[in-house]
Amino acid sequence: MLRIANCSGFYGDRLSAAREMVEGGPIDVLTGDWLAELTMLILAGNRLKGRPGYAPTFVRQMEQVLGTCLERGIKIVSNAGGLDPQGCAAAIEKLGLAAKVAYVTGDDVTGHDLDLVNLDTGEKLAEPVLTANAYLGARPIAAALSAGADVVVTGRVTDAALVTGPGIWRYGWRPGDLDALAGSVVAGHVIECGCQATGGNYSFFHEVPDLAHCGFPLVELHEDGSSVVTKHPGTGGLVSVGTVTAQLLYEIGSPRYLGPDVVARFDTIELSQEGPDRVRVSGVKGEPAPDTLKVAVNYLGGYRNTMTLMLTGLELEEKARIAQEAIWARVPRESFDSVDVSFDPPLLRITVMDRDARKAGRAFSSAVVETGLASYPGFYGLTPPGDASPYGVYWPTLIPAGEVTARVFLDGEELTFEDESPVTAGADEPAGREPAPVTSAAVPSSEGEPTVDAPLGVIAGARSGDKGGNANLGVWVRTPEQYAWLAGTLSVERLKELLPALGALKVDRHEFANLNALNFVVHGLLGRGVAASPRLDPQAKALGEELRARPMPIPVSFVSPDGPR
Numbered sequence: 001m002l003r004i005a006n007c008s009g010f011y012g013d014r015l016s017a018a019r020e021m022v023e024g025g026p027i028d029v030l031t032g033d034w035l036a037e038l039t040m041l042i043l044a045g046n047r048l049k050g051r052p053g054y055a056p057t058f059v060r061q062m063e064q065v066l067g068t069c070l071e072r073g074i075k076i077v078s079n080a081g082g083l084d085p086q087g088c089a090a091a092i093e094k095l096g097l098a099a100k101v102a103y104v105t106g107d108d109v110t111g112h113d114l115d116l117v118n119l120d121t122g123e124k125l126a127e128p129v130l131t132a133n134a135y136l137g138a139r140p141i142a143a144a145l146s147a148g149a150d151v152v153v154t155g156r157v158t159d160a161a162l163v164t165g166p167g168i169w170r171y172g173w174r175p176g177d178l179d180a181l182a183g184s185v186v187a188g189h190v191i192e193c194g195c196q197a198t199g200g201n202y203s204f205f206h207e208v209p210d211l212a213h214c215g216f217p218l219v220e221l222h223e224d225g226s227s228v229v230t231k232h233p234g235t236g237g238l239v240s241v242g243t244v245t246a247q248l249l250y251e252i253g254s255p256r257y258l259g260p261d262v263v264a265r266f267d268t269i270e271l272s273q274e275g276p277d278r279v280r281v282s283g284v285k286g287e288p289a290p291d292t293l294k295v296a297v298n299y300l301g302g303y304r305n306t307m308t309l310m311l312t313g314l315e316l317e318e319k320a321r322i323a324q325e326a327i328w329a330r331v332p333r334e335s336f337d338s339v340d341v342s343f344d345p346p347l348l349r350i351t352v353m354d355r356d357a358r359k360a361g362r363a364f365s366s367a368v369v370e371t372g373l374a375s376y377p378g379f380y381g382l383t384p385p386g387d388a389s390p391y392g393v394y395w396p397t398l399i400p401a402g403e404v405t406a407r408v409f410l411d412g413e414e415l416t417f418e419d420e421s422p423v424t425a426g427a428d429e430p431a432g433r434e435p436a437p438v439t440s441a442a443v444p445s446s447e448g449e450p451t452v453d454a455p456l457g458v459i460a461g462a463r464s465g466d467k468g469g470n471a472n473l474g475v476w477v478r479t480p481e482q483y484a485w486l487a488g489t490l491s492v493e494r495l496k497e498l499l500p501a502l503g504a505l506k507v508d509r510h511e512f513a514n515l516n517a518l519n520f521v522v523h524g525l526l527g528r529g530v531a532a533s534p535r536l537d538p539q540a541k542a543l544g545e546e547l548r549a550r551p552m553p554i555p556v557s558f559v560s561p562d563g564p565r
Helices: 017-023 037-048 056-072 085-093 139-146 161-171 178-191 241-248 316-330 362-370 480-489 492-498 543-548
Strands: 002-006 029-032 075-078 101-105 131-134 151-154 217-221 227-231 263-265 270-275 278-282 285-287 292-310 338-344 347-354 389-400 407-410 451-455 461-467 470-476 507-512 517-522 551-555
Touching (some): 002 161, 002 178, 017 029, 029 056, 029 161, 037 131, 037 292, 037 389, 056 075, 056 085, 075 139, 075 161, 101 139, 139 151, 139 161, 161 178, 178 217, 178 227, 178 263, 241 270, 241 278, 241 470, 316 338, 316 347, 316 362, 480 517, 480 551, 492 507
Parallel strands (some): 029 075, 075 151, 101 151
Antiparallel strands (some): 002 217, 101 407, 217 227, 227 278, 263 285, 270 278, 292 347, 292 389, 338 347, 470 517, 507 517
């Protein structure tokens, strides 16, 4: 068994988590994920300002725990290297603790001849590229650990590679060990977002004890790729089939979860409650990986500015109309590259974007303020006039895997290692069968049963998030009977009725009967990605809770105290 702990789910997560995981109980590997899609853009901005292109918070955590990890033989693996893994490794070496620090490069493909066709829209990018980083796999991490590294720092790798890499190192998995590799990918996906696996952001939060002191997760990874998700004793939070299911549904698409090492079939995952705060994950099947790697490209899109007005009292729709007429009379709407108006009573948000910083800056925001005494009754704003801020655009694309070479450095020397190519299906032979998106299922067994109007969240949990310009919305229930009803009721059309803002967008629906869950992929909800999204909720984190609040006719037996809840 290999105990792999997580101490970070994003750049800015709890700084004390590394110490908590090292001191809270036995672990073999300490991992942390710093690189959300938005983070690469943030680090690029830092680098342009002369700041580090890596996550300094990781170095601060190493100041707290590296000595103890060296004493106990705990390995450390992190993608906190961001755009400068070498610089991050050098900063750790300067701590003076004689650690053997390795770093992985090769993900930066800005100098490559990229096709730059957007994976989601099919458009071809014609803008200058700011960053372009391929998602590397787990084998370079395993090679560094096998060479004796105490700390492995990477740039852009898949989040799950932080767990799969140590698994390859410990168990010697070869590229053909598809099921074991897939199991480790699932384990990595569960813990990559920190406390979201232990009760954080959980729909049924009232079930989670001491959420204020929520413990970070760890997995006990076995040789066959199965694992047990748990946390240190005495910490707050909860590890249950529900909390693990919620995290499994986070930021995914179809049941085929693609990666550079393997394709993990999320529709084969089996979950069971092994004991208090212990969930076993087993049965995961793997398929050959694609022969391409995903590349995260960022470019500077221009400048943006948002002004938010509060509308109260009567006739809110008319007040919103008057407010806009007054603003556009001063700065014509058509003069901007793009305009987004969002009216979610009582908030009216107006966002403008333009290549000209001056036009999107105070020329716009001051014009809004100038309407203050000649607009709707009760006028007041929540944002002062200000300058525009630059925004970046996330652009996902692909590169042939054979055009990317991972490099590993340890103690200043490049390692020579056998980077075994993953088993791939080839361009003309897709890996496995892609389950087609579906709109509805068979008539549920509860058809004809009396119903009661109640919020969907009475029986269903949800978790939502961002994937570039798209959003995903996972919905799950607790029993097969409830799932039969959910799958037969919550079609794409019904979802759009419940969430009218999705009405004009393409939505795919995927079924995960093994998890009693559905997953919806909402194309284009976030526009050009988080950094460019004008939404008040630019990462779609609240989309699932919005759905749970919507009333639906639910079978009485599901909501009754005597029913199968």
